Amino acid sequence: xxxxxxxxxxxxxxxxxxxxxxxxxxxxxxxxxxxxxxxxxxxxxxxxxxxxxxxxxxxxxxxxxxxxxxxxxxxxxxxxxxxxxxxxxxxxxxxxxxxxxxxxxxxxxxxxxxxxxxxxxxxxxxxxxxxxxxxxxxxxxxxxxxxxxxxxxxxxxxxxxxxxxxxxxxxxxxxxxxxxxxxxxxxxxxxxxxxxxxxxxxxxxxxxxxxxxxxxxxxxxxxxxxxxxxxxxxxxxxxxxxxxxxxxxxxxxxxxxxxxxxxxxxxxxxxxxxxxxxxxxxxxxxxxxxxxxxxxxxxxxxxxxxxxxxxxxxxxxxxxxxxxxxxxxxxxxxxxxxxxxxxxxxxxxxxxxxxxxxxxxxxxxxxxxxxxxxxxxxxxxxxxxxxxxxxxxxxxxxxxxxxxxxxxxxxxxxxxxxxxxxxxxxxxxxxxxxxxxxxxxxxxxxxxxxxxxxxxxxxxxxxxxxxxxxxxxxxxxxxxxxxxxxxxxxxxxxxxxxxxxxxxxxxxxxxxxxxxxxxxxxxxxxxxxxxxxxxxxxxxxxxxxxxxxxxxxxxxxxxxxxxxxxxxxxx
Amino acid sequence: xxxxxxxxxxxxxxxxxxxxxxxxxxxxxxxxxxxxxxxxxxxxxxxxxxxxxxxxxxxxxxxxxxxxxxxxxxxxxxxxxxxxxxxxxxxxxxxxxxxxxxxxxxxxxxxxxxxxxxxxxxxxxxxxxxxxxxxxxxxxxxxxxxxxxxxxxxxxxxxxxxxxxxxxxxxxxxxxxxxxxxxxxxxxxxxxxxxxxxxxxxxxxxxxxxxxxxxxxxxxxxxxxxxxxxxxxxxxxxxxxxxxxxxxxxxxxxxxxxxxxxxxxxxxxxxxxxxxxxxxxxxxxxxxxxxxxxxxxxxxxxxxxxxxxxxxxxxxxxxxxxxxxxxxxxxxxxxxxxxxxxxxxxxxxxxxxx
Numbered sequence: 002x003x004x005x006x007x008x009x010x011x012x013x014x015x016x017x018x019x020x021x022x023x024x025x026x027x028x029x030x031x032x033x034x035x036x037x038x039x040x041x042x043x044x045x046x047x048x049x050x051x052x053x054x055x056x057x058x059x060x061x062x063x064x065x066x067x068x069x070x071x072x073x074x075x076x077x078x079x080x081x082x083x084x085x086x087x088x089x090x091x092x093x094x095x096x097x098x099x100x101x102x103x104x105x106x107x108x109x110x111x112x113x114x115x116x117x118x119x120x121x122x123x124x125x126x127x128x129x130x131x132x133x134x135x136x137x138x139x140x141x142x143x144x145x146x147x148x149x150x151x152x153x154x155x156x157x158x159x160x161x162x163x164x165x166x167x168x169x170x171x172x173x174x175x176x177x178x179x180x181x182x183x184x185x186x187x188x189x190x191x192x193x194x195x196x197x198x199x200x201x202x203x204x205x206x207x208x209x210x211x212x213x214x215x216x217x218x219x220x221x222x223x224x225x226x227x228x229x230x231x232x233x234x235x236x237x238x239x240x241x242x243x244x245x246x247x248x249x250x251x252x253x254x255x256x257x258x259x260x261x262x263x264x265x266x267x268x269x270x271x272x273x274x275x276x277x278x279x280x281x282x283x284x285x286x287x288x289x290x291x292x293x294x295x296x297x298x299x300x301x302x303x304x305x306x307x308x309x310x311x312x313x314x315x316x317x318x319x320x321x322x323x324x325x326x327x328x329x330x331x332x333x334x335x336x337x338x339x340x341x342x343x344x345x346x347x348x349x350x351x352x353x354x355x356x357x358x359x360x361x362x363x364x365x366x367x368x369x370x371x372x373x374x375x376x377x378x379x380x381x382x383x384x385x386x387x388x389x390x391x392x393x394x395x396x397x398x399x400x401x402x403x404x405x406x407x408x409x410x411x412x413x414x415x416x417x418x419x420x421x422x423x424x425x426x427x428x429x430x431x432x433x434x435x436x437x438x439x440x441x442x443x444x445x446x447x448x449x450x451x452x453x454x455x456x457x458x459x460x461x462x463x464x465x466x467x468x469x470x471x472x473x474x475x476x477x478x479x480x481x482x483x484x485x486x487x488x489x490x491x492x493x494x495x496x497x498x499x500x501x502x503x504x505x506x507x508x509x510x511x512x513x514x515x516x517x518x519x520x521x522x523x524x525x526x527x528x529x530x531x532x533x534x535x536x537x538x539x540x541x542x543x544x545x546x547x548x549x550x551x552x553x554x555x556x557x558x559x560x561x562x563x564x565x566x567x568x569x570x571x572x
Numbered sequence: 573x574x575x576x577x578x579x580x581x582x583x584x585x586x587x588x589x590x591x592x593x594x595x596x597x598x599x600x601x602x603x604x605x606x607x608x609x610x611x612x613x614x615x616x617x618x619x620x621x622x623x624x625x626x627x628x629x630x631x632x633x634x635x636x637x638x639x640x641x642x643x644x645x646x647x648x649x650x651x652x653x654x655x656x657x658x659x660x661x662x663x664x665x666x667x668x669x670x671x672x673x674x675x676x677x678x679x680x681x682x683x684x685x686x687x688x689x690x691x692x693x694x695x696x697x698x699x700x701x702x703x704x705x706x707x708x709x710x711x712x713x714x715x716x717x718x719x720x721x722x723x724x725x726x727x728x729x730x731x732x733x734x735x736x737x738x739x740x741x742x743x744x745x746x747x748x749x750x751x752x753x754x755x756x757x758x759x760x761x762x763x764x765x766x767x768x769x770x771x772x773x774x775x776x777x778x779x780x781x782x783x784x785x786x787x788x789x790x791x792x793x794x795x796x797x798x799x800x801x802x803x804x805x806x807x808x809x810x811x812x813x814x815x816x817x818x819x820x821x822x823x824x825x826x827x828x829x830x831x832x833x834x835x836x837x838x839x840x841x842x843x844x845x846x847x848x849x850x851x852x853x854x855x856x857x858x859x860x861x862x863x864x865x866x867x868x869x870x871x872x873x874x875x876x877x878x879x880x881x882x883x884x885x886x887x888x889x890x891x892x893x894x895x896x897x898x899x900x901x902x903x904x905x906x907x908x909x910x911x912x913x914x915x916x917x918x919x920x921x922x923x924x925x926x
Contacts, residue, residue, distance in 0.1 A: 067918075067921055067922070132806075132808045133808075134807055134808050134809065134810075135803075135806040135807045135808040150734070151754075151755070158792065239926075240760075240793055240794075240795065240926050241792050241793050241794055242793075243790070243791075243793050243924060243925035243926060244925050244926065245925070245926050249926070253762055253926070255662060256658050256662065256762045256763065256917075259662070259665075340805075340826075340827065340828060341805070341806045357632070361635050361639070362631070362635060363635065363638060363649075363650070363651060363652050364651075364652065364653075425666065429666070429669065429670040434670070434671075436666070436667075436670040436672060437667060437670065437672040437674065516666075519663065519667060519672065519674055520624055520626075520651060520653045520674045520675065521674065523653075531631075531654065531655050531659075532631065534655075534656055534659075534763070534794075534795045534796040534798075534799065535630060535631060535654075535656075535796050535798040535799060535802075536794070536796070536798060536799035536801075536802030536803065537631065537632075537802075538802070538806075540631075
């Protein structure tokens with residue numbers, strides 16, 4: 002049974018000349034974005050205390066147990082996140098994409114809400130919910146079961162708690178990729194299996210799952226990398242629990258007196274792990290290429306759940322309740338409460354927090370404006386770069402286009418917090434004096450989000466059979482016409498998705514941001530983090546709710562825009 | 573204060589208390605001419621329009637101070653940049669390292685930072701008239717580059733709903749009792765200048781041994797010294813090992829169930845300096861604001877709203893608060909802290925995990 006269609010290397014064809022200058026331009030831009038910070042990182046890691054060439058940072062890295070331990074903890078945490086995200090997301094994606102589950106649109110919307118939520122905000126919400134003593138869940142359970150005052154049912158200040166919270170905000174990556182893959186698998190493959198006598202389960206196991214396995218792995222890999230390089234949620238949950246992960250440890254190395262060289266050196270094991278993970282993914286997937294949008298495909302098969310719809314709904318409700326509904330309910334309650342420790346009754350309800358954030362806190366307006374300006378420009382620039390790169394790489398449009406792919410993927414290995422330092426080192430000195438302006442943040446966001454955008458668009462590009470484009474060429478269309486009339490419409494959904502990914506990514510970003518903002522370039526994420534350090538939960542909740550309302554609106558509008566949002570059904 | 577040796581400071585301990593309360597100790601006028609809020613200065617400040625205030629004071633207090641200033645001088649906006657003392661320091665260092673001069677006035681609870689700023693030559697000389705006239709000599713830089721804008725205590729505390737007054741710990745050493753295991757919240761010396769000062773002072777008084785034992789008590793580790801009182805109010809932990817007295821005050825006044833504990837071994841006093849940058853982008857607005865924050869109304873405001881302790885002799889303390897003279901104080905010399913900071917951070921991480 003030919004489940005997988007082997008694609009021959011792209012056939013050579015006559016190329017117009019303008020591809021070369023565009024490719025050269027891309028190489029230069031990507032090289033500046035990626036290589037310059039890495040260069041300064043390497044230089045800094047090899048610089049001793051007195052500015053001389055030295056390996057002392059690397060020696061410290063391998064001999065200092067306070068550096069080794071956070072690294073081990075970070076790796077196990079990320080592995081946990083990868084597994085949990087996959088376990089949460091895959092059944093959910095299958096239910097949404099392949100069954101007649103009621104309210105599927107709502108489920109997708111709520112998963113998007115979870116994706117839009119910055120993990121640090123989620124972590125704060127979960128503190129409100131599941132702190133061992135004051136957590137609302139624990140208080141409720143104590144009330145329900147008559148437990149002792151200090152008995153805790155859940156404790157968020159633990160490794161398990163941290164893994165759970167991060168997974169709540171990384172599982173949408175797996176969900177989106179798996180759901181998209183399921184959407185794309187043509188029914189004929191599964192029907193063929195059914196016709197040949199395989200039962201539902203066998204078809205699922207032998208046809209559907211193998212086809213979405215790449216998406217599952219790719220999604221989990223993103224989740225792992227996100228967790229490994231995440232700063233906000235660990236800073237909020239791991240530090241109170243009394244342990245460091247590698248990112249919080251690196252951050253603490255910037256505290257007075259700063260040890261930049263050691264911080265730069267400590268980033269290198271992260272780089273190594275990332276490279277190993279990417280290798281592993283390729284090894285697992287083998288050299289097969291999956292082409293699932295071909296010229297002739299049917300609608301995906303929808304399974305009738307029947308009596309199973311109730312347990313299925315329960316499962317979906319449980320997951321979304323934990324990841325979206327409860328955290329936002331907690332934030333809303335906190336935003337409206339006078340005293341957090343008091344019951345949520347009328348006398349305890351106040352709009353003071355809203356008043357404080359919107360009218361008294363002088364930084365709010367500027368920060369909202371900065372956040373939006375950066376979100377829009379980073380998303381647009383990043384999507385354009387990723388799209389061009391993905392096109393060149395997947396269609397091998399120019400010789401050596403592979404380098405482009407490598408450059409676009411490389412930043413994935415740089416933790417945001419390290420990139421923050423690297424960018425500071427690169428753009429805090431002549432000839433590029435960008436520190437203290439929004440430009441350095443823009444460069445940072447584009448660099449950080451490029452791998453994600455590129456991965457998505459290159460996956461989408463690979464999913465489109467080159468035969469469709471070649472058919473256009475054979476019928477006499479120029480390369481540009483083919484691009485405009487065949488490739489672009491097929492990619493429309495992916496492009497919008499990538500744009501939204503990047504936009505949300507910039508709103509979620511905290512690790513590089515925290516080192517790069519100054520008085521006039523403050524972002525909402527940084528204000529939230531500052532407020533958290535001083536424990537102003539009410540104000541945080543208000544800001545979080547405002548931020549979410551805005552970003553959700555942006556994502557909705559992007560998907561509805563008549564020009565962009567038309568559902569690109571494969572024709 | 574920075575130029576006194578540790579012994580001298582300890583010797584001044586009782587004087588500090590008395591000064592704060594009675595307002596004695598008029599200083600010797602030896603600094604540059606004090607800036608005065610002349611109509612010309614106000615007009616010049618208004619033309620600049622903004623003053624950028626980097627501060628580590630609690631955000632609600634800082635914003636209240638800003639709006640009081642804006643009410644008094646309409647047309648001059650205060651841009652409050654609030655962060656933990658070490659983050660403020662980190663940012664200033666990064667910015668000045670990159671030749672960015674965004675800040676006008678700086679105020680943090682880490683006295684060590686001001687030694688560094690002064691050494692780098694970043695600060696402008698010149699103290700407001702009130703400070704020169706009224707502040708005790710140890711509460712201002714002899715060269716007039718900074719002065720104590722506020723002082724506060726790092727206190728212990730408890731949640732009055734969860735712990736009865738008689739059961740609450742009375743001393744730092746009481747925290748080591750097994751019954752408080754998993755019940756304590758504590759801020760971090762690597763993040764908070766207040767806690768670095770307090771940690772140094774307590775280690776001097778009790779030995780590091782105390783922290784080694786406290787580290788085994790499974791404390792909830794938060795970062796800023798403003799956070800433990802808030803965790804206390806939420807009921808997340810019933811006891812706090814250290815944190816700002818002023819946050820405890822403001823929470824008490826908002827009806828939250830918290831109360832301070834003044835440990836029998838002593839309570840660390842943390843001076844918070846303020847200064848103007850030489851390269852301040854809004855020089856006139858900076859002078860006006862600097863003059864304002866040391867004036868009686870502002871000092872009374874930070875005392876009333878913020879629960880901070882002031883060196884202004886005419887500031888009236890609320891009757892509900894324990895007068896400073898009744899509190900045994902632990903003092904720390906910033907010069908010594910500067911030398912010890914790195915080793916304190918390392919020992920702390922070894923014993924507390926972060």
